[in-house]
Amino acid sequence: MTQYLVSILSEGAVFGIMALGLNVIWGWSGDFDLAYYGYIAVGAYMTLVLTIGPAQGDAHYILGQHLPYPLAVVIAVVTAMAVGLIVGAIALRHLRGIYFSIVTLGAVYVMYVFAGQYTPLFDGFNGLSGLYDPMGDWFGLDFKSYQYFFLGLSLVMFALVYLFMARVSGSRFGMALRTLREDERAAAAFGRDIYRLKLKGYVLGAGVGGFAGALFAAYLGAFNTSAWAPVEVIVLYAAVLVGGRGNIMGVALGVLIMGVIVQESTRFLPQVPGLYGMQFLDQHPQILLAARGAIIGLVLVLFLRFRPQGLLPERRYVDSQPVIDVAPQTS
Amino acid sequence: MSAPATTPALEVRGLTKRFGGVVAVDGCSFEAPLGQVTGLIGPNGAGKSTAIDLISGFKLPDSGTVLFKGRALEGLPPHVISRLGLIRTFQTPREWPGLTVLENVVMARWDAGREGFFGGLVRMGHAQRARTEDELVRAREILSEFGLGALRNERAGNLSGGQKRLVEFARMRMAQPQLVILDEPMGGVNPVLGERMALAIEAFVATGTSVIVVEHNLPFIERVTQHVIVMAQGTVIAEGPFESLRSNQDVVDAYLGEQVRQ
Numbered sequence: 287m288t289q290y291l292v293s294i295l296s297e298g299a300v301f302g303i304m305a306l307g308l309n310v311i312w313g314w315s316g317d318f319d320l321a322y323y324g325y326i327a328v329g330a331y332m333t334l335v336l337t338i339g340p341a342q343g344d345a346h347y348i349l350g351q352h353l354p355y356p357l358a359v360v361i362a363v364v365t366a367m368a369v370g371l372i373v374g375a376i377a378l379r380h381l382r383g384i385y386f387s388i389v390t391l392g393a394v395y396v397m398y399v400f401a402g403q404y405t406p407l408f409d410g411f412n413g414l415s416g417l418y419d420p421m422g423d424w425f426g427l428d429f430k431s432y433q434y435f436f437l438g439l440s441l442v443m444f445a446l447v448y449l450f451m452a453r454v455s456g457s458r459f460g461m462a463l464r465t466l467r468e469d470e471r472a473a474a475a476f477g478r479d480i481y482r483l484k485l486k487g488y489v490l491g492a493g494v495g496g497f498a499g500a501l502f503a504a505y506l507g508a509f510n511t512s513a514w515a516p517v518e519v520i521v522l523y524a525a526v527l528v529g530g531r532g533n534i535m536g537v538a539l540g541v542l543i544m545g546v547i548v549q550e551s552t553r554f555l556p557q558v559p560g561l562y563g564m565q566f567l568d569q570h571p572q573i574l575l576a577a578r579g580a581i582i583g584l585v586l587v588l589f590l591r592f593r594p595q596g597l598l599p600e601r602r603y604v605d606s607q608p609v610i611d612v613a614p615q616t617s
Numbered sequence: 618m619s620a621p622a623t624t625p626a627l628e629v630r631g632l633t634k635r636f637g638g639v640v641a642v643d644g645c646s647f648e649a650p651l652g653q654v655t656g657l658i659g660p661n662g663a664g665k666s667t668a669i670d671l672i673s674g675f676k677l678p679d680s681g682t683v684l685f686k687g688r689a690l691e692g693l694p695p696h697v698i699s700r701l702g703l704i705r706t707f708q709t710p711r712e713w714p715g716l717t718v719l720e721n722v723v724m725a726r727w728d729a730g731r732e733g734f735f736g737g738l739v740r741m742g743h744a745q746r747a748r749t750e751d752e753l754v755r756a757r758e759i760l761s762e763f764g765l766g767a768l769r770n771e772r773a774g775n776l777s778g779g780q781k782r783l784v785e786f787a788r789m790r791m792a793q794p795q796l797v798i799l800d801e802p803m804g805g806v807n808p809v810l811g812e813r814m815a816l817a818i819e820a821f822v823a824t825g826t827s828v829i830v831v832e833h834n835l836p837f838i839e840r841v842t843q844h845v846i847v848m849a850q851g852t853v854i855a856e857g858p859f860e861s862l863r864s865n866q867d868v869v870d871a872y873l874g875e876q877v878r879q
Contacts, residue, residue, distance in 0.1 A: 458731040458749075461716075465724050468713035474695040475673070475705055476792060477727030486734050602717045602772065609757045609766030613813065 292437050294545070299440035300501045302541045303447050305525045306534060307494030310451075312523070313532040313600075314460060315487040316467030318383075321373050321390035323519040324397040325366040325492040329499025330509040331401065332362035334414040347409045355420035359500040366496020367489050369397075374488035378481060382470075394516045402511040413510020420504045440501055447494060451534045454490075463487045464532070521548065524586050530596030539598060547585060548578055624687070626651040626796050626827035627672070627703075632681035633851075634667055641667040643851030645681070649796070649844070654818055654828040656838040656859065659848035660872050665831045666708065668848070669798050673705040674698045685796065700727060702795035708804060710781035714774025718765055718784055721773045722756040725788035759787045763817070779810040786817045796827045803834040815841050835859075847872060 304326060311319045336358035340350035353361075377389040402411050419432040427435050454460045462483055465473040474480050503509050521544060529540020589596070625648040634642040642664040649655040657665050670676040672683050674695040683690040690698055713721050731748070760766045763783045768776065773784055782802060789797050802814055811834075818841050821828050832838050838845060839859045847855040847862060849871040855862055862868045 458728060459734055461720065461724055462732045464716060465713050468715050469711045471675070471695075471707065472711035472713060474675075475699055475707075475711070476725050476788065477696050477699040478732075479694070479696045483732075490734070600715070602770070603720060604770050605717075605719050605753070605757070607753075607757060609761050609769060611764045611766040612761045613764035615764045615767055 289433065292433050296433075296437045296440045296505055298541060298545045299437075299444040300498055300505055301522070301525070301545060302444045302538055303498035303501065304495060305522050305529075305537050305541045306447050306451050307491045307498060308519075308522050309491075309526050309532065309534065309537045310454070310463070310487050310494065311491035313526060313537070314455075314463040314467060315484050315491075317378070317484065317488070318387045319390050319488070319491070320387050320516065320519060321377075321394040321397075322491070322495055322522065323514055323516050324373075324394040325370055325495035326499035326502065327397065327401065327509070327514045328366045328369050329362045329496030330503035330506075330513075331408045331414065331499075332365045332496075333358045333500040333503040334417055334509055335408065336361055337420060338414060338416040341409070345409050345412065346406045347414060348407055355504065359497065362500045363493050363496045366499065367493040370489045370492025370495075371485070374485050374492070378484045378488060391516070394519075398511065398514070398516055408509075411511050413508060413513070415508030415510075417503055417507050436505065440505070443497075443501060447497070448534060448538065455534055459486075520586075521582060524582050527594075527596055528585060528589050530598035530600060532600035533596070533598045536596050536598030536600075540596065543597075544582070544585075547581060624651060625649055626653075626655075626685075627829065628682075628684040629668070629672065630682045630684075632668060632671055632683065633679045634664075634671055634676065635679055640851050642671060642678070645848065645852050647846045647853050647856060649827060649829050649846075651827055652822060652825065653843045654822060654830060654841050656842035656845040657829055657831045657848065658833070658835070658838060658845060658872065659854075662850075663848040663872075664851040665848055666800060667851075669705055669800055669831065672698075673703065673798065696727075699792075699794075702793075703798070704789055704792055704794040704796075705798040706785050706789070706800050706802065708800050710778065710785055712773035712776070712781050712784050715772060717770050718760065718773050718776070718787075719753075719756055719769040721784055722759060722787050722791050723752050725791040726752060727792070756787075756791060759790045762790075762820075763787050763813075778805045779807060782806055782810070782814065783817075786814065790817075790820075793824075794826060796829070797821060799828065799830045799832075801831055801833065803832055803837050811837060 307325075308319070308322050311317055311322065333355075335347050335349040336351045336353045337355055338350070339352045341347050351358075373390065373393045377386050377393065381389055401408050404410065408414055419427065419429065419436075422432045422435065425435065462473070462478055465476075465478060466480060466484055470480055506513065525540035525544040526537050527540070528543055529538065530536025627649040629648070630646050632642050632645040633640070645664065645668055657668075659665055667676065671678045671681075672690065674690065674693050674697070678691050681691065685698075685701060685703055688701065690701075690703070713724065716724065757766065757769070760769050763786060765780065765783055765787060768780065773781065776784065799818075803811055806814065815837065818828055818830065830838070830841065842859060845856060845859045845862055846853055847868050854871060855865050855868045
């Protein structure tokens with residue numbers, strides 16, 4: 287049970303970082319980016335090829351270095367930002383709304399298929415493995431105690447990203463991103479360079495996604511194409527939407543709720559009377575997985591219909607200074 | 618020809634824009650005098666709004682020049698033109714609906730140093746917070762002048778159409794432009810609020826801001842402008858003080874028509 291809790295909390299912290307990065311792009315800039323999971327994947331792949339050493343046997347992949355994990359993470363984040371810069375520079379130039387989403391969906395599928403088919407890059411569908419307990423030997427940790435170390439590491443990293451995002455949220459930069467989300471033409475009329483500002487937000491989000499991917503690689507120890515179907519990003523969107531788009535506390539809450547829903551909702555499915563019974567599920571285990579997707583979809587639809595602002599809506603600055611109107615108020 | 622005293626606030630020469638086979642703006646030329654309110658009137662489809670889009674960089678002209686403070690504007694993107702001190706409004710109010718009225722006003726002032734990623738996040742020191750406080754004080758003053766102080770914490774999207782117009786005026790006041798171009802500010806506005814807008818326009822002039830106002834409401838044009846430009850079919854057909862245009866047969870035929878005979 288403890289082990290289960292440790293593992294689920296570590297994963298939750300990593301997912302929390304992913305959602306905080308997505309919140310920059312969708313929550314603040316307002317762009318429905320479907321390429322986001324690609325940056326997580328780039329972060330994970332780059333971390334692996336920089337830490338697991340040269341390819342052995344039939345395996346093929348680029349770089350193959352034995353760098354210290356923290357250095358690999360930095361390079362992975364920079365790479366994810368560079369990829370984000372390229373995709374963003376193309377997709378944000380003229381496209382908005384659904385057209386932007388379609389181009390980013392195309393971009394992520396190109397990344398996905400390329401990573402899967404072009405074996406010299408990241409060994410294709412086999413993927414990469416062999417990152418065992420990074421930094422564990424620095425502290426002389428064995429397998430069991432490493433889990434606690436990684437839990438602490440991921441929670442501290444989540445806290446740092448959270449504090450950083452709290453600062454972005456209240457900054458002039460964060461407010462400027464929101465003016466783009468609220469009305470882009472008005473933002474341009476008041477001096478904002480829409481394209482550059484959106485691109486900055488996008489690259490920042492991609493970098494945070496890449497960082498989460500680097501932690502995810504350490505958590506999994508391996509990464510391959512089956513670990514990142516591009517549609518995984520929908521779970522992150524669901525978390526941001528349920529918690530409260532644009533509100534980082536809401537995003538954290540959303541990750542917690544979606545994590546619990548995804549992990550636990552199907553656990554009791556076999557016990558629901560009249561639902562075909564245990565035997566049927568034993569024969570068709572894939573139903574559990576499908577049911578998760580259906581439940582996430584249902585939660586999304588219900589929230590979009592009844593509480594689109596999420597559980598904790600974006601908070602606004604409330605001015606408490608007294609202001610006495612000189613002119614009469616107008617209705 | 619260009620002695621400093623007579624340099625206009627805005628000089629437009631031969632501005633042309635085609636959309637397919639339609640010539641929306643056709644060799645349009647005019648000057649807006651410095652420190653005055655210039656009206657821009659004309660029938661629907663005369664090319665007034667397109668001309669504004671061309672001047673403010675939201676559309677690219679096919680040919681022609683726009684001079685603002687002696688600088689050519691054509692080809693510059695909207696945010697650069699805005700930063701030079703030319704701010705325009707749109708036919709419908711374009712508030713930032715999810716932000717509060719106060720935030721709408723504060724964010725109307727673009728700030729190079731603090732909106733950059735590093736300037737805004739890394740160097741968020743004491744001086745910056747002081748500047749934020751100054752801006753809040755100024756924004757509260759402006760809102761109080763417009764009678765919007767009580768609504769300052771309300772989301773701008775919840776306001777009435779007239780209140781949104783006032784928020785736009787408040788934003789422009791905050792931005793301190795040298796020239797404002799108002800696209801139909803009286804659209805859907807009641808007479809009491811109209812008077813408030815007339816006063817706001819006079820306040821702009823008093824603080825050294827020149828104004829160009831596109832409007833179909835002729836009593837309002839007569840009330841606030843010193844100089845009027847009449848456009849029809851993409852080009853300027855007459856200009857002068859509003860009073861002089863009543864007797865101009867071209868203007869009467871093209872636009873004023875019934876309104877003058879009444």
